[in-house]
Amino acid sequence: MMEFLDQLLSFNLDRETVFGLFEQSIVFIIGMTAILASLGVVLCATPIYSALYLIGNMVCLAMLFLMFNAEFLAAVQVVVYAGAVMILFLFIIALLGAKKEGREFSFQNFMGLSFVGLLFCELLMAMMVGKTRPVEGKVTPEVIQQVGSAKAIGIELFSNHIVPFELASLLLLVAAVGIISLAKFTYKPMRKRTRT
Amino acid sequence: MYSLSWLILFLPMAGFLTLSWSGKRFPKLTGGWFASAMVGGAFLVTLLMLAQLYAESPADRLNHVQTLYPWVVSEGFSLNLSILIDPLSVFMLLVVTGVGFLIHVYSIGYMHHDKEFTRFFAYLNLFIFSMSLLVLAADFFFLIVGWALVGLASYLLIGFWTDRKTAVLAARKAFVMNVIGDVGMVIAAFMIFEHFGTLNYVEVFKAAPTAFFPNDDNVLLITLLLLVGAFAKSAQLPLHTWLPDAMEGPTPVSALIHAATMVTAGVYLVARCNALYMMAPFTMYLIASVGVITAIFAGSVGMVQYDIKRVIAYSTMSQIGFMFLAVGVGVFSIGMFHLMTHAFFKALLFLAAGSVIHGMSDEQDIRKMGGLRYAMPVTFITFLIGSLALAGFPLTAGFFSKEEIVMSAYSAQYGNIVFWGLAIIAVGMTGFYTFRLFFYTFMGQSRTPEAHPHESPSVMTVPLMVLAALSLVGGLLGPWVHDFLSPVFGGATLGHHDDTMMEIVAVAAALGGIITAVAIYMTGKDQLAFAKQMLAPIYEALYNKYYVDEIYDFLIVKPVKGIGKFLEERAEKQGIDFSVDQVGKQVREVSRGISIWQSGKVRIYALNMVAGMVTILLFVIFL
Amino acid sequence: MGAEFVLFVSAAVFSIGALGFVVRKNPLVMFMSVELMLNAVNFLLVGYSNFLNSLDGQIFALIIMTVAAAEVVVGLAIILTIFRTRHELDADHIDVLKG
């Protein structure tokens, strides 16, 4: 962390690093944008804005994926998340008629803020713990560049990770069945519930 | 022949079992005769034992132990149910079964109208069995067993008329008092076992003179604890209050248990344990003191009571006091001699009183009697003989035994002039109350003209006559008793009373009592009223038995109940129960506080998760 | 720009997502916050996959995306059902878990 700030402030940039200064500043800007967008998600009172900010955040992350040699994932991120999932969100918002949420400062919010602040600090401090057991793989960026991101992932996925992949497909099937049953059959309360 | 001794136990027991299991099927009187036959059989077996003892030389008469069966064997402790035949036990058994037999016969007449006739005889047989066990026991354990069983029989018979509330209460009182004594004896048995490693009489008494030195703490404690049992059973101060109340039972019971046999068990115990008591002179003094004080105490109370049976009951206490005086000063055989003569004349008096009550249709208040000498001549004569014997009129049985006690009180090993003086006073009192009773009951004119007293049937009068004869001539057995019992009381010596002056004083005291009674009750009511007026406070105290019952009620019964209530309310409900409940309640309160977390709101759960994450990360980072 | 930056960004986004889940009452926004958190983790996986020269991270991210998609679909259906029965949307009012 400190190293990073040093680099940032002193412009004493090492040419031998993987990224050039230009690339680095792009990464930095996009990363900051992602953070800002996520803040927007949380802070906007109207769900529709939150959704839009979330799309922004996802696009930023997709771009960062590109910068980290994960072109396939970037594409998937845009298509699945920013495309499918967020559209679903927007549909629901449209369907339910999103109301603006009143701002209030409750004990819950205060506790949330402080705990999350603590969490954030701890996450940052967790960087100093260091690697537990570093896995140095053979798939360097160069290899990926050679083969192509999608193909590399495909080879990996269908060789070493075939079982999780199949399970994921099963999961999607279950989800499909689930939403059909949820949407198709109306919910009848077992007994009258009282709110306290 | 000694091997037949188990019959003495078996016959009454068989009678008890037969009568209690199949009592309903017996024709009424048959049950009574059956029970009497059982006791008579036991008496005959005892006579056999007596003959057997006489066949041996005096030194060989001791320690014939018959083992029946092993009772318990524990670590370092074993007990056999065994029987000890020696002169003392045979002598005591003769009294028990002999007098017991007569009273059984008498009861057939007395209890004739009772609808639970057989049950009564079952209990009487149980009593004879228990008393025989007490007497025959060869170790302290079975002594205690018999001791408690006679208490049970006494309880059952006092409370025989179960629908009378007073009888029920009196029975309970007697039982509880005797349990106190039992506990004392049990503890004494523990101490004996601790010191001798056995409870067997023979071994204990053999070892006693060497195991202790005189007035050793241990031997004092043992003898005193045994004494608690003896005093409770023999109604000596301060455990005497049950005996007068015990007169609620049928009169034969009073005669058998509360005059002739059971209440003298304390004397028997001290005599039996003479080897121990000779090692504890302090206890001997205590026994003698308590005995003579009880004699005066009971005699003074007896002087003013109006219930015919209670007067005799107090005289019983008083006479047992004399016996304790005798054994206390160290002349055991004289104590046993008085025990025997007392059994004769006191059983006689009670039975005669029973005859009076029977004839007066269950009237016991002597103020409502009078002039019975015409209606009940046999009873009158026998009662007179009994009274003379009790008062110690010269040449009756009571004269010999009591005279010897009074003389020994001065001259025996532990005797002194104070005991003698107090005994003289008690003797005077005896004469007085005996003849007061006699005059009230038989002399003068009838005070309740509507009553129609009648003489009792011969089944009742024959035992009276037998006992009367024994009361007259029983005193002549004195030397025989000393000879016969001397092997048992080897260590104890008789006093030599050659002081004629003292003898004369003693006789004069007895006669003086009688004459005073004559003077007050025969010559007119003026002196009586005057005397009552003059001595009003004393009279009140005597009439209320020195308020001992009230004092006990205040000192013991009320606090016990109060503490019981206190324990139940405070310690149990508000103490232990409350604190235990509070533990549960507090846990519930704390849980209720914690259960706020469980609000069902997702955001709070999420917050908890975040908090958990924070905590886990803390560990990850810093550990 | 090294691993620290990746960590920083993902920690920030993750924390903001957590914050959003805790402080917002609208279940839809809470869902979006969950998505934020998932995305932050995805980013970390992808970034480290790059630094460690291994494709495992990307595979993992891919699976996570699948799960997230399924989860969003089911979750939104549930929200819809809740709205149909209760005619309102407020996470604080949905407290039947209390029992």
Add this chain to the structure above:
Amino acid sequence: MNYILTGIIFVPIIAGIVVMLTKVVRNNNEKVIRISNVASVVTFVLSLVLLVAFDSHHHGMQFVQSFEWIPLLHINYTVGVDGISLWLVVLTAFLGVLAIYFAPIQKKYMQYFLGLILILEGGTLGVFAAMDSILFYVFWELMLIPAYFIIGFWGEGNKVYATTKFVIYTLVGSLLMLVGIIWVTMVHYEMTHVVTFDIPTLLQTQMPGDVQFYMFVLFFMAFAVKIPIFPFHSWLPHAYISCPIPALILITGAMSKAGAYGLIRFCLPLFPETIANWGLWIGSAAAGGIVYGAWIAVTQRDLKALVAYSSISHLGFIALGIFAFNGQGVEGSVLQMVNHGIIASALFIIVGILEKRLRTRNLDQIRGLKQPMPVLYAMFMLITLAALGLPGLNGFVGEFLILMGVWGSHLLEGMGGLFVLAAGLAIVYASIYMLFMFQGVMQESVEKKFDDVKDLDRKEMGLLIPACILVVIIGLYPKGVIDRVSPAVDHVIHMEKKVKPFGGDSGHGGGH
């Protein structure tokens, strides 16, 4: 012969399950009652076979049967009896017959009631027969479950409170005991590197001195609550007053003995040093409980409460005898367990009969039942006399041996006399309250409304006569009982410690 103990334990349990699963049509309970009766009688007959075949000169376990249960943890199903548990097994089987015989008091849900009583009996038998500590624990808890439901469903008065208190109290104790059981095994493992839960093996382990006290407390709590020893008794009055009489016969007669049995089986041989240090205090608590229970019983007017408090007093005797820690005390305690089982259950049966007849248990409202009920009068008197410790009946033998042990106990040196005095006071009180009860109920003149109360019928006589006979027989010939107990008690008190900690003064102990 090997299967006899297993049979004794599982006949009632299986029968209980069968009975509970039986379909009862329109409250026609004859079938379940027949099954239950047969099961309990079979159990009792088997236990009599056990009694006859028992070798009274042998101190160790007999009729041992063992097979693996959870091999992974070296937990075995092992059962066996020695002289101590033999009598308790017979007693429990006997009381089981009485309880089942007395049980049909209501029509509805009869099958569950009977089934639970049978399971309770089986669990108690299991406790007495178990030779594996985990098995012991399982049966220990198995006892609790039926008791909970019986008091909770069929009880009277404040039954939920009573049963909850009872269960929580005993559960706390027994969970602590579980910790103790595991701890003992761990200590044994550390010394020998053998994992075993076999009780005879574990008992030969010398527990290290520094932790012995804590281990003792863990075990002691479970047993002290179950007996109960004085300050832990407060569940007893509530549970006893609420409990229906048939189950109460088993609970008071057999279950409370499980605590005392546990003390003899575990605490005495495992922790002799701790008992040497702390026995005086426990003895004081037991002696205090004797007086306390008796003193409260004196003021009770409810018959069931009176018997309940008198039970506290009598159970205090048992505990006191155990902590005398010598032959007479412990043997007296075992004998007194049997005696109390017989006497207390008989008293409760009598109370149950009276309640059924008169619809009240209040001593102030009952008078003079002698005239309408002469047979009950005789039996009640005998039981009363036994309960107040009349010599010649069984109560006295046990109390005498216990007090003799206490008097001569080295452990209670100095205080033994005081304890005996306290016990003597309680005996005097026992005579007071038992006579209060007996005379109050049976004597004096009868009240009009009870004039035509029926005397005992054949069935009720069948319940009481065995108890009466046993009271007399044990009183007259206790040697028969003591002879079988004696070698086992001797063995327990002078347990050889073959397994000692490393570095202990004996070099050859334990398998290294």
